[in-house]
Amino acid sequence: MKLSTQKISKISALLTLVLILGIIENYFPPIIPLFPTLKLGLSNVIITCSIVIAGLFPTFIIVILKCFVLSLFTGNLSSLMYSLPAGILSLLISFLLLKTGLFSFPAVSAASAGIHNSVQIFVACVVMQSAVPLLYLPYLISLGMLTGVFTGFICFYLLKKLPDKFGGFKSRFNTEEGKAMKGKK
Amino acid sequence: MTKKEKNFCKKPFSVWDIVIYIVFTVFVIISVIFVFIGEKGNTVEIYLDGKHLYSFELSTDRVIELEHNTVVIENGEVYISYADCPNKICLNSPPVSKAGRSISCLPNKLIVYISGDSDYDAVIGGGL
The missing domain is CATH 1.20.5 (Single alpha-helices involved in coiled-coils or other helix-helix interfaces)
Structure with a gap:
């Protein structure tokens, strides 16, 4: 696929936001001390938004670059083998769910967070050559869903408030607010 | 639209x-x-770096000193009393006694796993 300049700049702007949120989040204390790897996933807000704003392929690039650069920033390259497959699969899942148009953002976000966490556990199983990490599956899926609903709400309200020219709901879809905006003009 | x-x-x-x-x-x-679902286990299995290292009876109290960790078997329960890793997840995890449960210290690649003799253990333990 050929990338236009507009798309490249869109990707880089979104990627910058993702990376900044990811780094800030890295300095947060863990929400639950038992699972220090469990994070709110604030950068996923931007990733879910960018599926709507930029489309699947640019978001795919953003996810891959995010995994590489964040693992460099946090100084933990081995986390790449967990984050890369999980990120790609949850991106595809959330894209397909959004494509159906039936589900709202918190649900899509929860689903992709659940998928993200379970993929990481399966990778841990493969890496450690054991079934033991599977015991964490219920905790990580349910916690992931809670954080997913939270980020989904942020994502929804972010897109709702986004001005016309940045490709929020108002310009993209024929919503009540969109119509009201056009009426004012 | x-x-x-x-x-x-x-x-x-x-x-x-x-x-x-x-x-x-x-x-x-x-x-x-x-x-x-899981009943009382009977054997404590210690795995280091994916390799099976020791097996101990859960019923006898014991302190096992490893290179980076100390595993304690006490009153039919197992917990980790010392770890030199930075995150100390294993120290915070509650003692385990049921078959199929485990404590793991990922930085040191240590897994303490309790095995029993039911079919369920065979399923979970099969991958080990």
Whole structure:
């Protein structure tokens, strides 16, 4: 696929936001001390938004670059083998769910967070050559869903408030607010 | 601009969301059942770097000193009393006694696993 300049700049702007949120989040204390790897996933807000704003392929690039650069920033390259497959699969899942148009953002976000966490556990199983990490599956899926609903709400309200020219709901879809905006003009 | 796309930009809820939530709740419940059904184990297995290192009876109290960790068997329960890793997850994890449960210290690649003799253990333990 050929990338236009507009798309490249869109990707880089979104990627910058993702990376900044990811780094800030890295300095947060863990929400639950038992699972220090469990994070709110604030950068996923931007990733879910960018599926709507930029489309699947640019978001795919953003996810891959995010995994590489964040693992460099946090100084933990081995986390790449967990984050890369999980990120790609949850991106595809959330894209397909959004494509159906039936589900709202918190649900899509929860689903992709659940998928993200379970993929990481399966990778841990493969890496450690054991079934033991599977015991964490219920905790990580349910916690992931809670954080997913939270980020989904942020994502929804972010897109709702986004001005016309940045490709929020108002310009993209024929919503009540969109119509009201056009009426004012 | 299609009618389809309206669902996720109108409200943060949709009727169809229930499908996603139900699917994941069922998934969680199934995995919880798999984790919590389990009887008292009888053997403590210690794995280091994926290799089986020691087996001990759960009934006899014992202190096992490893290179990076100290594992304690006490009153039919197992816990880790010392770890030199930075995150100390294993120190914070509660003592385990049931078959199929485990404590792991990922930085030191240590897994303390309790095995019993039911079919369930065979399923979980099979991958070890």
